[in-house]
Amino acid sequence: MSARRLAIRQPETFALSAKAKKEIGAWVKKYPSDRQRSALIPALWIAQKDAGGWLPELALRALGDMLDMAYIRVYEVATFYTMFNLEPVGMHYVQMCGTTPCWLRGSDKLKEMLTRKIGPQRSISEDGKLSWLEVECLGSCSNAPMVQISNADGDHYYEDLTAESLEKVLDDMVAGKKPPQGPKNGRFSSEPIGGALALNSKELYNKSKTPTKLPNAVKAAKIIRHADGAKVTASSKPKVTKAISKKPTSKTSASKPKVIYTDGPTDGAPDDLKLIKGIGPKFEGDLNSKGIYYFRQIGAWKAADVKMVEGIIDSFPGRIERDEWVKQGKSLAKGGAPKKMKPVRAKKAKA
Numbered sequence: 001m002s003a004r005r006l007a008i009r010q011p012e013t014f015a016l017s018a019k020a021k022k023e024i025g026a027w028v029k030k031y032p033s034d035r036q037r038s039a040l041i042p043a044l045w046i047a048q049k050d051a052g053g054w055l056p057e058l059a060l061r062a063l064g065d066m067l068d069m070a071y072i073r074v075y076e077v078a079t080f081y082t083m084f085n086l087e088p089v090g091m092h093y094v095q096m097c098g099t100t101p102c103w104l105r106g107s108d109k110l111k112e113m114l115t116r117k118i119g120p121q122r123s124i125s126e127d128g129k130l131s132w133l134e135v136e137c138l139g140s141c142s143n144a145p146m147v148q149i150s151n152a153d154g155d156h157y158y159e160d161l162t163a164e165s166l167e168k169v170l171d172d173m174v175a176g177k178k179p180p181q182g183p184k185n186g187r188f189s190s191e192p193i194g195g196a197l198a199l200n201s202k203e204l205y206n207k208s209k210t211p212t213k214l215p216n217a218v219k220a221a222k223i224i225r226h227a228d229g230a231k232v233t234a235s236s237k238p239k240v241t242k243a244i245s246k247k248p249t250s251k252t253s254a255s256k257p258k259v260i261y262t263d264g265p266t267d268g269a270p271d272d273l274k275l276i277k278g279i280g281p282k283f284e285g286d287l288n289s290k291g292i293y294y295f296r297q298i299g300a301w302k303a304a305d306v307k308m309v310e311g312i313i314d315s316f317p318g319r320i321e322r323d324e325w326v327k328q329g330k331s332l333a334k335g336g337a338p339k340k341m342k343p344v345r346a347k348k349a350k351a
Contacts, residue, residue: 005079006087010058011056014056019050021066024042024046024066028066037073040069043066044063044074045083053085053088053093054085054086054087054088055084055086060075060078061074088124089124089131089150090125090128090130091151092149092170092173093131093132093151094114094130094148094149095132095134095135096134096145096147097137097144098134098135098136099136099137101137101141101144102146106163107144110147110161110162113167114166127174129174130174138157140159142190143187143190144159147166157181157182158182159184270288270293270294271295276332278322278325290309295332297329299326299331301325301329306321306325
């Protein structure tokens with residue numbers, strides 16, 4: 001960051017208004033008695049507004065006294081943040097964005113106009129009403145080019161500008177008018193120029209074609225997914241304690257996984273799957289994301305289910321069988337105690 005200095009010409013006297021002191025006091029009260037310096041940034045902002053848009057040295061000293069801070073500490077903060085002006089500005093202070101999006105959309109033309117109308121950056125017009133500065137991105141890239149104008153009415157954005165439209169805004173302000181804020185090319189905000197280009201079919205908004213009631217069958221049904229992705233409709237409270245009980249009619253169907261997936265917990269709160277040895281928070285999250293929430297689901301797994309689960313969660317081959325997830329799931333579903341983990345004993349170092 002380039003060095004920033006206080007203005008050479010300083011007022012001989014300065015005092016914060018009663019209103020500014022009250023506002024700063026409200027911020028100070030938000031912090032503990034030994035942390036009142038935390039209110040410095042909002043205090044600087046209030047003092048800047050109170051001083052007409054900039055911070056004289058006497059204002060920095062006044063804040064140092066209020067917050068029990070060394071003057072150099074106040075100076076360090078004020079010179080670091082470019083939102084604080086260290087020299088006088090015009091009644092209407094224009095900050096023109098010159099970052100890439102605005103530059104590509106013509107901010108150079110705005111810059112030429114401001115230089116012609118007001119003078120070089122940081123200079124003030126002869127009547128004292130206008131000054132300007134080129135700044136970095138102001139966060140309105142979709143409405144480039146744009147400026148922020150600060151005055152007694154606040155800090156407002158004027159967007160989608162041309163040199164002509166910005167000059168008219170400034171002329172209106174100098175004349176005492178309050179030009180409307182926002183885009184200057186007919187847009188309301190940042191929608192496409194010329195109107196909406198998507199979701200513009202009239203049928204989307206035709207209420208007569210929108211069904212007001214769902215069929216009873218749809219209301220009562222919930223969707224349960226099999227491991228192979230197929231869907232089955234069931235009653236409003238489907239039970240998922242067992243795998244599908246239909247006997248396979250062929251070898252192909254016999255090898256198909258039969259773990260039931262659900263869109264969410266369907267019968268009370270989900271079980272704590274971490275009680276199964278070998279399942280930690282990560283595996284539990286992976287299983288939940290695949291619709292497996294209960295011990296009884298895991299207890300109903302067959303060989304094909306185990307193989308399928310090892311494929312969809314990042315598990316080591318054979319881990320489920322080695323740690324006996326299915327056996328533990330059956331036991332826990334019946335109210336059994338979780339399997340205790342064997343303590344890991346450190347190997348003795350060889351002499």
